[in-house]
Amino acid sequence: MRFKIAPQIFEKFPNYCVGGVIATHVNNRSERGEQLYTELQEEARQLRRHFATGETMPGGSNPLTGNPAIAAWREAFRQVGIKPGEYLSSIEALARRALKSDGLPSVNPAINIANTISLRYMLPLGGHDLDALVGDFEVRLARDGDFFAPPDSQEAQIERVPTDEPVYADTAEVRTRRWVWRQGRKARVTETSHNIFFPIDGWVGLNDGQVRQAAQDLKAKLTEALGAECQDFFLDAAHPSLDIIRDYKVSSPTVITNLKRECDQIDELLTRAVAGIYPTPEELEAKLRSGKQLRVKLGIDPTGPQIHIGRSVALHKLRDFQRLGHKVVMLFGTFTGQIGDVSGHTNARPMLTPEKVQQNVANYKEQVSLILDEKEVEWRFNTEWFADMPFKEGIILMSHFTVAQMLERDTFSQRYQAGKPISLQELVYPVLQGYDSVMLKADVE
Numbered sequence: 001m002r003f004k005i006a007p008q009i010f011e012k013f014p015n016y017c018v019g020g021v022i023a024t025h026v027n028n029r030s031e032r033g034e035q036l037y038t039e040l041q042e043e044a045r046q047l048r049r050h051f052a053t054g055e056t057m058p059g060g061s062n063p064l065t066g067n068p069a070i071a072a073w074r075e076a077f078r079q080v081g082i083k084p085g086e087y088l089s090s091i092e093a094l095a096r097r098a099l100k101s102d103g104l105p106s107v108n109p110a111i112n113i114a115n116t117i118s119l120r121y122m123l124p125l126g127g128h129d130l131d132a133l134v135g136d137f138e139v140r141l142a143r144d145g146d147f148f149a150p151p152d153s154q155e156a157q158i159e160r161v162p163t164d165e166p167v168y169a170d171t172a173e174v175r176t177r178r179w180v181w182r183q184g185r186k187a188r189v190t191e192t193s194h195n196i197f198f199p200i201d202g203w204v205g206l207n208d209g210q211v212r213q214a215a216q217d218l219k220a221k222l223t224e225a226l227g228a229e230c231q232d233f234f235l236d237a238a239h240p241s242l243d244i245i246r247d248y249k250v251s252s253p254t255v256i257t258n259l260k261r262e263c264d265q266i267d268e269l270l271t272r273a274v275a276g277i278y279p280t281p282e283e284l285e286a287k288l289r290s291g292k293q294l295r296v297k298l299g300i301d302p303t304g305p306q307i308h309i310g311r312s313v314a315l316h317k318l319r320d321f322q323r324l325g326h327k328v329v330m331l332f333g334t335f336t337g338q339i340g341d342v343s344g345h346t347n348a349r350p351m352l353t354p355e356k357v358q359q360n361v362a363n364y365k366e367q368v369s370l371i372l373d374e375k376e377v378e379w380r381f382n383t384e385w386f387a388d389m390p391f392k393e394g395i396i397l398m399s400h401f402t403v404a405q406m407l408e409r410d411t412f413s414q415r416y417q418a419g420k421p422i423s424l425q426e427l428v429y430p431v432l433q434g435y436d437s438v439m440l441k442a443d444v445e
Helices: 007-012 033-053 068-079 090-098 109-121 208-226 253-271 281-288 311-323 354-368 391-398 403-407 410-417 424-440
Strands: 002-005 016-024 137-141 166-170 174-177 196-203 229-235 241-243 295-300 327-332 377-381
Touching: 002 229, 007 137, 016 208, 033 090, 033 109, 068 090, 068 196, 090 109, 109 196, 109 208, 196 208, 208 229, 229 241, 253 281, 253 311, 295 311, 295 424, 311 327, 327 354, 327 424, 354 377, 391 424, 403 410, 403 424
Parallel strands: 002 137, 295 327, 327 377
Antiparallel strands: 002 241, 016 196, 016 229, 137 166, 166 174
């Protein structure tokens, strides 16, 4: 497991740096929790006294937004299109709460310590449960398909993160949005957290000395108060990465499991018996690691009495999706099966009667259930929406596509070039197939 800062970050902000502490064997249910919260409250009172007496805060002057460290984050946010008045850096949000007499709640001992150090040095200081992280951890720009689980949302709710937004992200998902704005729920530090990664963000030439000193203070306090074993680190453009397991000897079984086993399950799903993923493998991987249950559709037209053995490849892949907790939607083309699918064929298929289609469906369902857990399958039939579709609605649906688009398919173009007939109902078939996915709200086909 590596922690790294992507080159794209340094291209925009060459003086960016991250120091911090990797803490293991943390006793985050320490009896000293109340004392640590008292120390946090005292740090907040110190900040309020600076304002009350007109003294300058550490490293800057009043008002709060005039503090050089906070001003630097506001400017960095502006440069990447984040409105600093709407989305406050974590240190500005923490300082604003500290300026209220009742503004800082007690979270847990480790986070209370982190917040104390954050206020003391006016630096963003996060905390991530190492046992909840998956794969490598990185500061980078968001990619297409990235997802974020907000801290105050239900399990199934996620946000799509716009591309090029600076984020903290692991292999599974975005862990902190808008760089140092808000951390997601899944890797938050709780009382049961024993191995914690504390990043401290700063700027070389402005406060990198404070970043290093803050890491030393945090390391000492975690060791003294919570019995943690701690090591500090510092990354900048010259040294942009570290190996958490090899160099820092974090050997938590859960960390190893998340790094090797969980990643392998998804990696195997994406690579074994896979010819291609469209539009991109990265988009599907992001969805798989988002925590959302995906709807995975396979459509089969019941055009014969038996499913071809080649279908077992796709059915076994659906079984892999089932094992990861996703919903398999098995669609039988009880309507399109009467039209004839030309996928992979150079001759038109014969049209079938409704009775013959239903007979084939019964056989297909029995065969599919030999591979899939039939109790977990959502069985559907496209006569549900096509049987009673008005002709006018069908014409409107067809108006969104062109004959040229259909002729791009090899099976159609080859027949066209050879002078073989192509019926209009065959050209309509791909449109109906796509409409199936819309009606089923499929995430994956």
